[in-house]
Amino acid sequence: MKIKAMKWLTTVPVAIAVAVSLAACGGGAAQPTASPTDALKGSDQTALDKYTTKDVTPLDKVDKAALGLITPGTLHVGTLSDAPPNIFIKDGVFTGFDNELLRAVGDKLGLKVEFAATDFSALLAQVQNKQFDMGSSSISTTDKRRENVGFTNGYDFGYMAVVAKKDAAIKGFKDLTKDTRIAVVQGTVQDDYVTNTLQIEPVRFADYNTAYANVKNGQVDAWVAPSQQASGQVKESDNSAIAETIINTQNFTAFAVNSKNQPLIDALNSGLDAVIADGTWSKLVKQWYPDRETPKTWKPGSKAVVLPQG
Known part of the structure; x- marks a missing residue:
């Protein structure tokens, strides 16, 4: 497998039918644009500073009564069930890096966290429509998405991958052409990249399991x-x-929140800084990504928080 570090369904008719039905239902599917954005273009931390807060509200100053939650004292969270190691169900329990991190944030804020599974293509709209208080799904914080939903500070950065059969001619992104049948999950950054940057109409699926099965x-x-x-x-x-x-550190990943609920965004940022400062974030990274190195040009949380050494 090649790794580059930059700066910053069982039959053909069934597969085609699924792709057509998903593309037709909207829900965040990418559409061709005149000015495509290259999701793989590298960037450094400076490019993201306009979205990262200078500091956060101290935990003891967070007003839990002002968070606009569906149920006071509880975070109702939309997430996925099939995307390990970040967001998935194991032994009937929602887990993964993103969800365990959110549980730790909830503990800092004194909030109970309840998860419910949904499709990624619907998640951001459900958050903005207040069906969920927030979304936890390794969500890349693109400028386009910021037009429709709010985000916390970043807690992770992105990688994008090409998966193919071992004996296939496809060995990387450069081998993807208009003759390639490319699977994506509808509404994701990968959907946008294939559709708008590569200018290739992908085969869209509702979930990761089905995309990989194909x-x-x-x-x-x-x-x-x-x-x-x-x-x-x-x-x-x-x-x-x-x-x-x-x-790809151009768009960090963050928790999604209704764009008008700034008190909740601020509170989650406070909790996130707290779990970064006490070493919980680093511990979870080692647990869920044992072979990964965090780029030196990137760090989670606000500009003020300091990662523990060691």
């Missing part, structure tokens, strides 16, 4: 995926592999 059964040639989710899906026995991974 790589394994040969209904698509490749899957452009978040690297973390790709690593959680691909097994040595599958005759598939992560052909290439590229680090």
Whole structure:
């Protein structure tokens, strides 16, 4: 597998039918644009400083009564059930890096956290429509998404990967052409990248399991995926592999919140800084990403928080 660090469904008719139905239902599917944005273009931390808060409200100054929660004292969270190691269900319990981090943030704020599964293509609209207090799903904070929903400070950065059969001619992003049948999950950054940057109409699916299943059964040639989710899906026995991974720190990942609920965004930022400062964030990174190195040009939380040494 090549890794680059930059600066900053069982039959063809069924697969096609699923892709057409998903593309037709909207819900965040990417549409071709005149000025595509390259999701893999590198950037440094400075490019994101306009979105990162200078500091946060002290935890003891957070007014829990002003958070506008659906149920006072409880965070109702929309998430996914099939995207390890970030967001998934194990033994009937929602877990993964993102969700365990959010539980730790909730503990700092004295809030109970309740998760419910949804499709990614619907998640941001459900948050903005207040069906959930917030969304936890390794959400890349693109400028386009910021037009419709609010975000906390960043807690992770992005990787994008190409998954294909081991004996396929596709060995990386450069091998993706208009003749390639590319699977994406609808409404994701990967959907936008394939549609608007590569100018290729992808085969859209509702979830990661189905997208990868179609790589394994040969209904698509490749899957452009978040690297973390790709690593959680691909097994040595599958005759598939992560052909290439590229680090993208241009858009950090964050928790999504209704754009008008600034008190909740501020409170979550306070809790996030607290779990970064006490070492919880670093502990969870080591637990869920044991082989990953965090780029030196990136750090989570506000500009004021300091990562513990060691």
